[in-house]
Amino acid sequence: MSKEFTLEKFSQNPFYQEVNRRLVALANLRPGLRVVDLGAGTGAVTRLLVAAMANGQGAEVIAVEPSEPAIEVARRSLENFGDAVVRFVQGGAERFSQLVRMPVDAVFFCNAIHLVKEKAAVVQEAYRSLRQGGTFSFNTSFFQGAEPPESLQFYRRWMMKALRNLREQYDLSPDKAQRALARQPLSREEYIALLESNGFHVCENQVVPVPMTLKGFEDISEYSLFIEGAMPGVPLEPASEALKFGARGAFEELGLETSPRNWLLVVASKE
Numbered sequence: 001m002s003k004e005f006t007l008e009k010f011s012q013n014p015f016y017q018e019v020n021r022r023l024v025a026l027a028n029l030r031p032g033l034r035v036v037d038l039g040a041g042t043g044a045v046t047r048l049l050v051a052a053m054a055n056g057q058g059a060e061v062i063a064v065e066p067s068e069p070a071i072e073v074a075r076r077s078l079e080n081f082g083d084a085v086v087r088f089v090q091g092g093a094e095r096f097s098q099l100v101r102m103p104v105d106a107v108f109f110c111n112a113i114h115l116v117k118e119k120a121a122v123v124q125e126a127y128r129s130l131r132q133g134g135t136f137s138f139n140t141s142f143f144q145g146a147e148p149p150e151s152l153q154f155y156r157r158w159m160m161k162a163l164r165n166l167r168e169q170y171d172l173s174p175d176k177a178q179r180a181l182a183r184q185p186l187s188r189e190e191y192i193a194l195l196e197s198n199g200f201h202v203c204e205n206q207v208v209p210v211p212m213t214l215k216g217f218e219d220i221s222e223y224s225l226f227i228e229g230a231m232p233g234v235p236l237e238p239a240s241e242a243l244k245f246g247a248r249g250a251f252e253e254l255g256l257e258t259s260p261r262n263w264l265l266v267v268a269s270k271e
């Protein structure tokens with residue numbers, strides 16, 4: 001069977017579960033709510049949301065996700081998990097209000113908002129679908145400031161080693177034109193301004209430093225969207241192998257046990 005390149009392996013890392021759990025806790029969910037999980041992927045956050053609403057009569061999680069293979073993995077992993085009803089809907093966050101029964105109590109968009117070009121459309125859709133007082137929560141580790149200064153040497157070394165390995169072992173290199181087109185991520189301040197200009201009140205915004213292990217970097221190097229971002233135009237298998245090789249080499253040369261990365265956590269309420 002060919003490799004799936006999903007986020008499932010990475011999403012089992014304790015540091016990743018912790019940062020997602022922290023966001024869910026900040027949103028103060030009660031049992032019995034109706035919650036939307038945008039970009040649900042293989043269900044890492046969906047499982048946390050179901051657990052947060054345990055024993056709640058009428059609790060419902062609507063997992064919205066564009067990738068059919070990811071939905072299939074999530075569906076399998078959520079069978080017989082917890083009490084809430086989980087519904088899966090295939091679609092993007094930019095127009096999700098057409099796909100769910102409104103109003104909902106909370107909307108989550110975890111580790112995915114940076115992937116979306118039309119961020120204002122997502123924020124407006126969240127506002128439209130929420131009841132008064134409902135919350136929109138997201139987290140991301142791809143924003144301006146995600147890479148603390150003390151981690152920059154590692155990132156440079158990682159990419160240098162990965163690119164060299166790709167060239168020497170596979171005679172491949174990323175597509176320079178696509179790399180140049182990569183969008184500049186938003187800053188924390190830009191995310192807050194986007195929410196406030198669309199009627200939200202920002203209740204929580206935290207930058208959480210996360211010590212990432214070598215296993216974390218190896219596992220993210222097996223995820224298709226990460227590989228395509230780091231090595232555009234390169235087939236997934238060799239790109240993944242080169243990224244893992246580079247991460248191992250950089251950790252070893254720099255004598256690291258972990259390398260820090262910042263996560264931005266935001267909770268905003270509909271006023």
Ligand SMILES: C[S@@+](CC[C@H](N)C(=O)[O-])C[C@H]1O[C@@H](n2cnc3c(N)ncnc32)[C@H](O)[C@@H]1O
Nearest residue numbers: 039040041044045067092093110111112115116
């Ligand atoms: C890194 S995964 C995050 C999965 C899960 N939310 C988590 O936190 O572990 C990003 C997910 O966003 C999805 N995605 C990409 N573009 C999207 C869009 N426009 N709308 C909704 N989801 C999107 C991808 O298919 C992928 O499953």
